[in-house]
Amino acid sequence: MRQKFLLLLLTLGLWSNLTQTTYAQFGPPGGGPGGPGGFGRQEQLGRKKEEFTGVADDAPKGNGKVSGLLIDSTSGKPVEFATIALINVKTNKPIDGTTSDAKGHFALTKLAPGDYRLQYSFIGYKNLDSKQFTVAKGTDLNMGSVKLPADVRTLGEVVVTGQAAVIEEKVDRLVFNADKDMTAKGGDASDVLKRVPMLSVDLDGNVSLRGSQNIRVLINNKPSTIVAANVADALKQLPADMIKSVEVITSPSAKYDAEGAAGIINIITKKNTLHGLTLNVDAGVGLRASNLGLNGSYRQGKLGITLGGFGRAMYNRASSTLDQTTLVGGQLLRTSQQGTAFDKPVFGQYTLGFDYDLAKDQSLSANVRFGTRNFVQQQTQLTNSYIADSLLSMTNRDVNRKDLSNSVDMNIDYVRTFKPQQEWSISTQYSRTGLTNNFYADLLNNADVLTGRQQNINNNTNQEFTIQTDYQTPIKKNQLLEFGGKAIMRKVDSDYRYLVGRGTGDLANDPTNPAGTLAYNQNIGAGYISYTYVTPSKYTFKVGTRYEYTGISATQSTELRSNAQLNIPSYSNLVPSINVSKNLKAGSTLKAAYNRRIQRPGLQQLNPNPNAANPQMIMVGNPTLSPELTDNFELSLSSTIKKTYLNTSLFGRLTNNAITQIRIPSDTLAGSIITTFQNIGIQRTYGANVFFNTNITPKWSINGGLDGYYQYMQGLTQGADGKSITISNSGVSIGGRLMSQLQLDKGWSAQVFSFFRGPNPQLQGTMGSFYMYSLGVRKDLASKRGSIGLAAENFIGNGVTMRTNLSTPILSQVNVNHLYNSNVKLTFTYRIGKMTFEEQRRKGRSVNNDDVKGGEGGGDGGQQQQAAPAGGGGRPR
Template sequence: MNKHFLHLLLTLGLWSGLAQIQTSNAQFGPPGGGPGGPPGMNNQDGQRKKTEFTGVADDTPKGNGKITGLLVDSTSGKPVEFATIALMNVKTNKPIDGTTSDAKGNFTLSKLAPGDYRLQYSFIGYKNLDSKPFTIEKGTVLNMGSVKLPADVRTLGEVNVVGQVALIEEKVDRLVFNADKDMTSKGGDASDVLKRVPMLSVDLDGNVSLRGSQNIRVLINNKPSTIVASSVADALKQIPADMIKTVEVITSPSAKYDAEGAAGIINIVTKKITLHGLTLNVDAGAGLRASNLGLNGSFRQGKLGISLGGFGRAMYNRASSTLDQTTLVGAQSLRTSQQATAFDKPIFGQYTLGFDYDLAKNQSLTANIRYGTRNFIQQQTQLTSTFAMDSLLSMTNRDVNRKDLSNSVDMNLDYVRTFKPQQEWSISTQYSRTGLVNNFYADILGQAGELTARQRNLNNNTNQEMTIQTDYQTPIRKNQLLEFGGKAIMRKVDSRYEYQIGGSTGDLIYDPTNPAGALIYNQNIGAGYISYTYVTPSKYTFKVGTRYEHTGISAKASTTNETNEYVNLNIPSYSNLVPSVNVSKSLKGGTTLKAAYNRRIQRPGLQQLNPNVNKANPQNISVGNPNLSPELTDNMELSVSSTIKKTYLNAAVFGRITNNAISQIRIPSDTMAGSIITTFQNIGVQRTVGANVFFNTSITAKWSINGGLDGYYMYMQGTTAGADGKSVTINNSGISIGGRLMSQLQLDKGWSAQVFSFFRGPNPQLQGTMGSFYMYSVGVRKDVANKRGSIGLAAENFVGNGVTMRTTLNSPLLSQVNVNHLYNSNLKVTFTYRIGKMTFEENRRKGRSVSNDDVKDGGGDGGGQQPQAAPAGGGRPK
């Protein structure tokens, strides 16, 4: 139910003697709204009463008087539609008749008896306005002219509201984390925000997991981006925490979403300025590990809205690691010991330009351009010793400079036409392109520290994508909604790589002993879907659908830079039918039960396909596998949520079965003694069962606490190389438990404080266990300049000397213990300020947009609400 009709019904319900309001208990959606019922049919608490207005009461005086007029916004001059106009008796000061303004702001009251009256105008977001008293005689026709309704400035946040928006909200197919309530992430980036979201885990490298799986899809305003597709961890550092409004965790996506993302979808929703006028927001921060500066402006006048933004973030982190591994080479056992230190100096930035324009009252057009840049530079020293039978075989000292650089452009153009409430058609187009450079340069030093040799790896990648999609939805009666649409995605990857070597002096030349070449990978996807929502009178909501996707792949590879001869890779095309079912049941007392099933596919990502052999650390060589095929996952989930007094509780159990699972595999190198190659394979199966519970409670009106626990059991089975050179079947299983706790306190005179803590236990992998880690922070903030700005201070991991994580790997041919120490103690100061004048303007309808949630990120082991308009995004070829 939109706000116009809700306000009308509430107002009419107060007019005693004028109308008979008949209610039934028909259920039009689950608590919290969202897509559990047809869009627009849910109010704030998820229930909607069916109303029937039967007309004016029989005792209302009748006559032939008439009143007409036009309601307009006092600032913009736009018509105010669906506002309430009450005819008040001057003597009794009670309403005796009434009506509402139409879509053009016009209103009419007829058949009025003679008497002394006044009109009272009211609508959400505006001040109540009373007309001067007037007299109606027999046959009087009175035109009130253009009535200017003034905005209620209290809707602009100038009023001190005691109640607080919940930090965590639940909708029919997702959990919503209101990030703008989190102050300790100010001055940080998106990874700092995601660390605080229930069911999510962010490791020390910034890799994100949902319920123990990194097989997820990350969207920004319901859109992907090629830079996100290349590396989720790096892309999150480009998004300023101060611009994030909410983070949506979608564990059971409907058929409308792309079938990719085995564990689910994470949608990061940024703040959008919907008020009228010219504004400029400044966000700045300085800390021991990072500094940032952001400028975001907007202009909105009449039918046109323009936004322009820029953000930059520079980081400076130190880390160290130790490695102790044993490999079996033939009959000989080799032990390798390595000590390494690193100094990271990444710089990230993004710039956005957006337009939206109302072509007509029921048609809108949006266009967005986003440019992102990443400059990740790392200086590393590596001291490696190799032993056989406790005798030193070799010692190598390397100084390595890594450059991981990229630039991405995402552009979109979206059109939407609304025929009537809940019936609309949209068409969306999107183009995205990313250039990615992943190089390293190494100086090889002798035992006395002298330069003996040099090495360089060049790896240049280009990813581009073109998407077009169309969607249509229409209501069927009052409790059913039908949605269907189609989509086409054209992707292309071009990756070229080579090694160069040289002595202590002179030019570098092509290295014939290391692989070089190129990969050209084309992927074309055609998809169609249908989704049906039905809400029963007994408060059951059913959302069922199915999606069909056909993926065609053509790929060719070259194994040398000296010729342009390519060999075709015979990667077969494939088709998938992916059903989804979401069921919810609302009980008395605000309790909701939900059950869901869906099938997902996970296509390999660029880092998993890229055949470049990365030897930046010769003891841990990484290489992709162009012959990977997609994995299929069946997901099941049961959950219950309820509000008990001031405490919100949610508990869920889930299960996940993945076939043809993509996972990292470690094997000893055939060419370099003591080193390990990390690659990707379709290993076999993964089975996961788990549960999570979280709460949010308000101890007082100004003090809230939230937190939760989650855990899962995972079983993995796959193949790897055995001691005799043949493949052997291996398996591993384990339990991982994590939790978080956060408390926020609003103090007097604009002061506020927050504490946050998080831990994640050991995480099982096919060949070992990833170590546990933790983090914590505390922050305070003071509002200044009548809440136009704020100054904050936050400290992170300030006890001790950073975080240590211990990872172990085991297989028939190798064992490894890797200890990483991140010196991430941090102290930061943040500053925000808003410039410009805001005036009220009704919400503008935005166009739908492309959402390519269908690829898998390259890091780590594979372990609704309807989409709204958003800034441009893209996806990368896979």
């Protein structure tokens, strides 16, 4: 039973040297992490015998001694930092223990007379018991060389009987094990996120959590400046094959940046901690996308190096229709538009990282990540305008859009461990992204004769430097104190201009759209303190507060006005958080949480460039936006009933000064709609989630869920007289998903997945519903060195259609988008090289700036470790 429990903890990611002696102090497996007096992790790095957590303080003493040497049964190398427990054969309970040193030697001294046996244990090796022996007065017994046999189940990934849980729950988050999803192979991160409970991904790849897009997405606990510009495109740079799990953090603790009103999504990529040299090849070919990835790793002694590259090319078609009516000068102007688009995006990312053990209690790690996006789109737009059923104008546009970017993230992390649970770390990161968002349009008449040309040039840079330090220390055996500080220095620059011309000749500056620049500087200073307490009655309390000060200076220039200072005041926020969990009987857990979050505007919302690639739907940012404040409440109950895991939750989200899209008629082009962003006022969201995972047989599992929420919004818009008026809207949105996995004989497996999202209320209307489904099969190659898979998505019919309705006192709009996203793809993976087991190494923490609206992250996640009572939230992510 205890060995099975150890494997379960490994599957949950709690990589610590738990042994039967640990259970003696922290309670039996039924108590689990979060039992009375227990921490969720214990680390065995070079600690002294008196620090060994499983030793009873009142163990009998004498002058006996037992010593020996632990070696790997295959390589013959010493096994360092393994756990040795001294078991009393009469009671079958541990009474003393120690760990092996860097050369594999161990010794137990001051032993009282009695009959004993030793139990040897370490991650990656099978538990081994010695023969019974007797210690008498003055006994000095040498056990010789003890060969520990490797546990092949942990070479690469832990394998337990049946299938690992697809959904796991921790004190402040829900974990989706994405590496069990075969239909996402050959895809990207957005394909994986479609399958994660509480998340939904629309047809454009935008991610929302419980109906809100005000989230922060991290990749291996780190941000990247590129996602501040476009979340959907940034996720396409991360291959699905490299994603191990996705963490949905609905109630972040004070250690997290205060940004992300609805919560945080943390994407954990696969990484190995083995010893040797490997090369992984991932390739895929499909009707809508193809990909190729190469990832290598090398580890020898104290040094580990990783090098990877991934490329993905896509080709999609889409069509749309637009019917809108606007009130112009007391008359109704009706506009209809038919459009087609052909997308040819190419994404890539390249990473280089290393980690080095400076000493047993000190480590240094560094990582460089380069990302690129080349999004090219060809559009055709046929637009007709009518007044009183009389044709006013007809316009035909051929548009070429280019959305290009390159980003680099560099970080260095250092961590010093003083003793188990006590450590200090310092992390630094520099990120820079250059973005180009241009379009070129040819204007044609009804005879397809070129009558004019238009070009928009918009270059942006987004850079930031971050330094943070964190310290944590245990207080007694059931309390943990954490505190730290952080500084972020950001700079955003935007340079834009419009050029126009006739059918021939050079292009000249457009007098109706003056050129301009934006220089936006944001400096953030933050400090936090967090305290975790586990009671004897199995309550876990994690409380904390975070203070953040934000200073902003911004200037905007146009051809008519130079270096105009924008009046954006600095602000400070005190952000409390409370997480409470209670372990009930029969493996159930009850949780309650409250936290306050702030949401700063991102680059898309700030950029003042009027993007008129489609002149009927112009997008322009608002550099004077203020942050929004949200209070989150959550109550959840999870339980395991026989073979079924069930989670239910109720939540509420109260937002003031909410940043929301607003659509208003253009002053310069009749029938045109401008989409911008404003702090509209109020948003109230109340909802519930139900998720389940059940193993019908050891090889057949089904999981799914249903979620719904009610949302009320109130804000300002333009009335018929041109003055601002207050409007409100409310509605209910329901969504769900269902996935089934089946393991077959001879390495075959199959999976089916389906998802739907109902209409979503907005301040000025309703966004339409959408759905998706997929079916996949996979065959593992010999020795599981690779696999071949075939998957199909939305293969019935001709794609997905989404209908959006907008309505205000002066405009109404119906927009229908049709995405031809039927897809069949063939995937192939193979692993070259040989690895042998090596103990998990301590790595530094990493910077994670989870503080920009719509922002997400990138980088290497090898530097995370949880060290909190009762699984209480772990490190900042």
